[in-house]
Amino acid sequence: MDDALTLYDVMLDSRLLLGTARYPSPAILAQAIRAAKTQIVTVSLRREAGGSRGGESFWTLIRESGARVLPNTAGCRTVKEAVTTAQMAREVFGTDWIKLEVIGDEDTLQPDVFGLVEAARILVGDGFCVFPYMTEDLVVAEKLLDAGCRVLMPWAAPIGSGRGINNIFGLRSLRAHFPQTPLVVDAGLGAPSHAAAVMELGYDAVLLNTAVSRAGDPVAMARAFALGVNAGRAAFLAKPMTPRDFARPSTPVIGRAFDEGAA
Amino acid sequence: MRVEVVGAGVAGLTVAFELARQGAAQGLRVELVERRPRAGLGCSRYAGGMIAPWCELESAEPIVATLGVEALEFWTKDIPVATVAGSLVVAPPRDRAELVDFARRAQNFEELDAAGVAGLEGDLASRFDSALYFGSEAHLDPQAAMTALGESLAGMHNVSLRFGESARGDADWTVDCRGFAARDELPGLRGVKGEMVMLRSGDLTLSRPVRMLHPKRPAYVVPRGAGLFMIGATMIENEEAARVTARSVVELINSAYAIHPAFAEAEIVDMGSDVRPAFPDNLPRLTRRGRTLYVNGLYRHGFLLAPALARRAARMVIENAWFPEVCHAHPG
Numbered sequence: 147m148d149d150a151l152t153l154y155d156v157m158l159d160s161r162l163l164l165g166t167a168r169y170p171s172p173a174i175l176a177q178a179i180r181a182a183k184t185q186i187v188t189v190s191l192r193r194e195a196g197g198s199r200g201g202e203s204f205w206t207l208i209r210e211s212g213a214r215v216l217p218n219t220a221g222c223r224t225v226k227e228a229v230t231t232a233q234m235a236r237e238v239f240g241t242d243w244i245k246l247e248v249i250g251d252e253d254t255l256q257p258d259v260f261g262l263v264e265a266a267r268i269l270v271g272d273g274f275c276v277f278p279y280m281t282e283d284l285v286v287a288e289k290l291l292d293a294g295c296r297v298l299m300p301w302a303a304p305i306g307s308g309r310g311i312n313n314i315f316g317l318r319s320l321r322a323h324f325p326q327t328p329l330v331v332d333a334g335l336g337a338p339s340h341a342a343a344v345m346e347l348g349y350d351a352v353l354l355n356t357a358v359s360r361a362g363d364p365v366a367m368a369r370a371f372a373l374g375v376n377a378g379r380a381a382f383l384a385k386p387m388t389p390r391d392f393a394r395p396s397t398p399v400i401g402r403a404f405d406e407g408a409a
Numbered sequence: 410m411r412v413e414v415v416g417a418g419v420a421g422l423t424v425a426f427e428l429a430r431q432g433a434a435q436g437l438r439v440e441l442v443e444r445r446p447r448a449g450l451g452c453s454r455y456a457g458g459m460i461a462p463w464c465e466l467e468s469a470e471p472i473v474a475t476l477g478v479e480a481l482e483f484w485t486k487d488i489p490v491a492t493v494a495g496s497l498v499v500a501p502p503r504d505r506a507e508l509v510d511f512a513r514r515a516q517n518f519e520e521l522d523a524a525g526v527a528g529l530e531g532d533l534a535s536r537f538d539s540a541l542y543f544g545s546e547a548h549l550d551p552q553a554a555m556t557a558l559g560e561s562l563a564g565m566h567n568v569s570l571r572f573g574e575s576a577r578g579d580a581d582w583t584v585d586c587r588g589f590a591a592r593d594e595l596p597g598l599r600g601v602k603g604e605m606v607m608l609r610s611g612d613l614t615l616s617r618p619v620r621m622l623h624p625k626r627p628a629y630v631v632p633r634g635a636g637l638f639m640i641g642a643t644m645i646e647n648e649e650a651a652r653v654t655a656r657s658v659v660e661l662i663n664s665a666y667a668i669h670p671a672f673a674e675a676e677i678v679d680m681g682s683d684v685r686p687a688f689p690d691n692l693p694r695l696t697r698r699g700r701t702l703y704v705n706g707l708y709r710h711g712f713l714l715a716p717a718l719a720r721r722a723a724r725m726v727i728e729n730a731w732f733p734e735v736c737h738a739h740p741g
Contacts, residue, residue, distance in 0.1 A: 170468050171691035172599075203599030204646035207689055306624050308506075356624070362513060 149383065151350055153186075153297050153328055154243065154275040156214070160185040161345070162375045163216065163330065165355025169364055172207040178358055178368035179211045187213040188245050188353065190220040191235045205238065216277065218245035223258075225265045232269050244269060245277040245299070245332075255305040255333075259286045263293055270294030279332050282316035284323055291327065298327055299353065302344060303334025306356045310340035314347075321348045338367075338374030345378025346386060410437050412726055413580035417443035417572070418453035419551070419711045420704050421586035422558040423483075423719035428584070429565045431723045439568045442576050449555035451588055452683035455605050456711050457631050457641045458554065459618050460484055460547040461496050463517040465710065470692060472734055473710055474516070476717035481547055483716035488561060490554045491547040494617040497521075497530065498541040501667060507622035511541065518543045532613050532669055548618050550633050551712060582726050583701045589648070589686040595696060595705055596740060600648035600684030603709070604657040605641040608665065610675035613638065621664050628664030630672075637678065640665045644709070653682045685709055695722055695732070698739030702726060 150157040163186045169175040179187060189208055191201070208215060217235030222228040225248060232244040248265055250258025257279055263286065266276045270293055278290050282300045290298060300320055303309035311317060312334065321329060331344040332353040341352045352375055361367035410432070414425045425441040432439070445451070462477030484491035498518075500508040512520070518541045527534035529542065562568045576583065585591055592598045615638065620629040631639045640661045658680065665672040687708040688694055695718060696703040704722050707714050724730035 170470070171687075171689060173688075173690035176689070201647045203648060207599070360510060 149379070151328065153277075153330075153351075158185045159183070160372075161351040161379055162341070162372050163188060163351060163353040164213075164358060164368065165353065166190070166208055167220075167355055168359045172204060174364055175359070176207065176211045177365045179213050181365045182358075182368035182372040184368070184372075185213055186216050187211065188216045188218045188355075189239070191217050191231055191238065214243075215239045215241060216243050216245050217241065218279075219247045221249065222247060223249050223252075225261045225268070228261070228265045229268050229272075232265075232274060233272070236274070242273055243275045243277065245279060247279045257281060257301075259283065262286070263289045266290055266295050267293040277330070282313055282320050284320060287320060287324060291324070296327065297330060298324065299330045299332035301333040302331050302340065305333040307334050308336025308357055309334055310336055311343060317344065317349070318347055338370045341371050341374040342378035342381070345375055346381050348382050351375075410435070410582065411580040412437060412439050412582040412584060413576055413578070414439060414441045414584045414586060415443075415576045416451070416586035416588065416590070417441055417445075417448035417555075417559075417570075418451040418586065418588055419449075419456070419555060419558075419715045420453075420588065420707060420718065421584075422448060422555055422562065423715040424584050424586055424704055424722050425562055425568060426487075426558060426565075427719040427723035428726060429562065429568045431720075432727050433565075433567055435727065437567060437727065439565075440571060440580065441562065441568065442571045442574055444573065444575055446573050448559045448570075448572075449552060452603075452685055453551055453555060453711050455603060455642070455681040455683050456551045457605075457618070457629060457639060458549045458551045458712055459496060459629070459631060460491055460549065460713055461543060461618070462546070462713060463515055463543050464496055464498065464546065464620065465713065466516055467511050467514045469710070470690075472692060473714065476693075476735075477710065477713040479717040479720070480713050480715070481545070484547060484549055484554065484712070487716075488554065488557050490557050491549040492617075493545070493547040495529075495542055495544040496546045496548070496618040496620065497526070497533075498543070498620045498622065499526070499533070499537040499539075499668070500622040502538075504623055505539075507624060507627075508539065508541065511622055515541065515543070517545060530615055530617070530619070532615055532671075533619070536669065546618075548631050549712065554712065581700065584722060584726065585701060585703045586705070588705065588707075589684050591703060591705055592686070594741075595688075595703055597688050598686055598705060599646075599689075601687050601708065602645040602647040602649065602682065602684050603642040604645075604653045604661070604682040605639060605680070606658055606661045606665075606677060607633075607679035607681075608638045608640060608662075608672060608675035609636050609678045610638065610671055611636050612671040612674070613669060615669075619668055621668050623664065626660045626664060628661055630665055630668055638665070638672070638675070640672075642709070648684050651682055653680045685711075693718055693735060694737045695725060695735050696737045696739050697725065698741060701739075703739070
């Protein structure tokens, strides 16, 4: 592993995490996981759990993909709901990992960052490795780290929007402020170029769902995203050139002397 | 030859019908066995009953549409219970992208503007300024369809119906059509929970199924006549049956309300929940094990796929036919 990613002491080759919702079938989901060489998949537990462990068949299919399961609290709107769901997820999947979502606005699915920090503190205290889904807000990031999170997952744009990076300045400054913390862009990416762009900013990984699951060919799109992530990561490591501004000539007079066509 | 068909949902009923029809000349006798007191008490009864092969291409493999086209003929000629009035697909203005994606995957439709929508469904005038119209598609009432099939079977001289009984397993062939109840014998079969709500409204005149696209909660309304409208259906990777959750009801009714606000004043007539049987690829299988044939994995496409699968299942039993696109040998 030359360029391994470490999340909560687990070393990973793949920097592309996939969601598991809305694929045409579990079989296509499994093919997409293989095509992208994804090692972490996130699974929503809240509804699938039902009254008992009714989602067991689907979870078994996901486990068989060989990927590590990162359960999530998608759809939870309160701290209590998110904490309870996380505890249930730990029992069902036998993992302390939890992708923590506390949704504050039903329409944009924007996280409730206040509830998020509170839930993160409770779950860290309870021994969880928390992956908080957050906005790109620096202060929220600071408070989540204070609460004991060791990975942060800022959005690029609202969940499922496929818009790509909404606030490149915010993501850049978040990266600059927390150079040592693994940062995973979660939500809002629509095309492999978006994934490449966030990796070029120095983000450690990306998490996707809709952009792959709702593509015309999810398996081919998973492969395309893996290429985008790898290209962006390689570019970041290769240290891209600094863009130049040619809008204003810096040597307007002397340059002319050699410009024969201008005569 | 004597064939025992187990399970009287849409799969078992159509299989019994095709066996009796195709095998009549050779003296084939069919016994349809159902552990419940009558036909159609399993998950089939909660089906939407949309015979919409081209809409289903949105999320299903092409084979589903290919097989599904046969259902249009079956439910209009053999068991003529379907209404061919097409189907409409709409999206709220903010989710227009869903409509674009749907159009990219589906086939055999025309795009309608506001006037086109209003011309087809007066209730939707000025509510949606664009829609997809699948004019060749049909819809039926699952209960009525299964009753009609049961009556047809009762009138066939080579068919006997046994309700409230379990299979004897002493026939020349067994065709197992038990759906999710056969999970212990079919590796990989899982249940996908679905919930539906039935509403009654005197204020609406929708005459064809309307699908409302939404990134998280797509839903449809199917008119059942006499002011009844079926609102379906959730898709949850969960195998618990018979538990309709408050959240699902709220979401389904919200979708209906988004199609037309008059649904807010509709009466809730019924709610239901069951599990659809599905294989990991969500495609149907005719699985042969010796002289047992399992017809299963119809998933959310029971009424759409049953006729084509039944025709093929009957030919497997009668003439040892094999259809690579749907036939599987049992791994056991």
